[in-house]
Amino acid sequence: xxxxxxxxxxxxxxxxxxxxxxxSQNMNHEYMSWYRQDPGLGLRQIYYSMNVxxxxxxxxxxxxxxxxxxxxxxxxxxxxxxxxQTSLYFCASSLLGRQETQYFGPGTRLLVL
Amino acid sequence: xxxxxxxxxxxxxxxxxxxxxxxxxxxxxxYNLQWFRQDPGKGLTSLLLIQSSQREQTSxxxxxxxxxxxxxxxxxxxxxxxxxxxxxxxxxxxxxxxxYKLTFGKGTLLTVNP
Numbered sequence: 718x719x720x721x722x723x724x725x726x727x728x729x730x731x732x733x734x735x736x737x738x739x740x741s742q743n744m745n746h747e748y749m750s751w752y753r754q755d756p757g758l759g760l761r762q763i764y765y766s767m768n769v770x771x772x773x774x775x776x777x778x779x780x781x782x783x784x785x786x787x788x789x790x791x792x793x794x795x796x797x798x799x800x801x802q803t804s805l806y807f808c809a810s811s812l813l814g815r816q817e818t819q820y821f822g823p824g825t826r827l828l829v830l
Numbered sequence: 831x832x833x834x835x836x837x838x839x840x841x842x843x844x845x846x847x848x849x850x851x852x853x854x855x856x857x858x859x860x861y862n863l864q865w866f867r868q869d870p871g872k873g874l875t876s877l878l879l880i881q882s883s884q885r886e887q888t889s890x891x892x893x894x895x896x897x898x899x900x901x902x903x904x905x906x907x908x909x910x911x912x913x914x915x916x917x918x919x920x921x922x923x924x925x926x927x928x929x930y931k932l933t934f935g936k937g938t939l940l941t942v943n944p
Contacts, residue, residue, distance in 0.1 A: 726871075748930055757936075759934045759936045760934040773928075776931075809874075809932075815923050815925070816879075818876050819864065819930070822873055823873040
């Protein structure tokens with residue numbers, strides 16, 4: 718089944734403890750991106766990647782890192798999480814091209830205490 | 831800066847009713863518009879994608895229209911069912927730049943009552 722998977726789905730952590738949220742897709746998509754969703758603010762893009770080793774900032778990159786060493790994986794790294802990073806995170810992927818449908822993962826709900 | 835607005839924020843209808851969800855965007859320089867459905871714990875599911883050169887797309891009981899010049903899109907749901915209850919989001923992709931970033935509206939929470 719074609720899908721985008723994220724792990725973990727739920728995470729409670731404490732301020733300053735490094736964490737990684739994984740994202741993997743099995744559709745051979747070149748484009749991948751991360752969004753966060755917050756009440757009243759909607760979905761905002763954090764980082765995106767056009768292909769392996771090609772990443773760039775979205776609208777809200779502060780406090781996050783990403784890497785793209787393999788085509789199928791695009792982990793989101795929080796080096797020193799803070800409470801304002803408590804959010805619902807989504808990974809998305811698509812083939813290259815603005816006409817392509819973007820597919821989203823099931824989301825990771827993060828609580829930083 | 832592109833802004834996407836969805837009205838109403840919430841809608842409650844009886845089962846079987848036809849309904850329309852609205853989406854408007856401020857910058858008509860879009861490449862396409864995509865409608866999503868969001869169910870709690872299940873992420874976003876793409877429903878329909880309309881290219882900027884198209885006027886509408888249909889899938890089953892869903893029909894989405896696009897009027898790029900006026901900055902509007904509608905999602906029509908025919909013969910609504912309780913299983914249609916979800917949050918519906920519209921999102922646009924700009925026609926320029928190197929990022930395929932989706933700019934989302936805040937969504938319409940639809941409740942279909944049996």
